[in-house]
Amino acid sequence: MTAATGIGWDSHRLVAGRPLILGGVTIPHDRGLDGHSDADVLTHAVIDALLGAAGLGDIGGHFPDTDERWAGADSIALLRTVVGLVRERGLAVAHVDSTVVMERPKLAPHREAIRASLADALGVAVEHVNVKASTGEGMGFVGRGEGVAALAAATLARGVAVEHVNVKASTGEGMGFVGRGEGVAALAAATLARG
Numbered sequence: 001m002t003a004a005t006g007i008g009w010d011s012h013r014l015v016a017g018r019p020l021i022l023g024g025v026t027i028p029h030d031r032g033l034d035g036h037s038d039a040d041v042l043t044h045a046v047i048d049a050l051l052g053a054a055g056l057g058d059i060g061g062h063f064p065d066t067d068e069r070w071a072g073a074d075s076i077a078l079l080r081t082v083v084g085l086v087r088e089r090g091l092a093v094a095h096v097d098s099t100v101v102m103e104r105p106k107l108a109p110h111r112e113a114i115r116a117s118l119a120d121a122l123g124v125a126v127e128h129v130n131v132k133a134s135t136g137e138g139m140g141f142v143g144r145g146e147g148v149a150a151l152a153a154a155t156l157a158r159g160v161a162v163e164h165v166n167v168k169a170s171t172g173e174g175m176g177f178v179g180r181g182e183g184v185a186a187l188a189a190a191t192l193a194r195g
């Protein structure tokens, strides 16, 4: 396997007295998203997409909303933790696509800031993160302005896990050009597998 894809979906209720945070960016609005953490619905969908692609379960399993440690949590920090878990498994983030489903406010003025914020947390160039905007066309919980939903898809590519790279040290035991301090030598072996 050289690549794996995961999907993520999340929704949160819009309420008064909360900030509206999407992809780590606070967006000026008269209401914000309610939840145990900062309720960053877009970042939560991206986290689930990454966990899905890595075969690591879901956000609720890693950061339960019954755990006081995650009360008011900065979801971008949770995303950074998940990117670390993905990398430990020898997987690299190749691309993330997403859609925010929100009646108002308009996402467009904030789209590039959100892309940059997510790309920074994901450790990828901004062109490997896409953020799209959609509405509920007046229908359902999104259309009535009761909440915001987000969808994400993540593609992971198999890289090299740290446990598959080894570095050893040796000396010349006083012999030869290394032993006489005339130089330094290095040896490496690489294994390639046909995929």
Ligand SMILES: [Zn+2]
Binding pocket: 010, 011, 012, 035, 039, 040, 041, 044
């Ligand atoms: Zn959520």
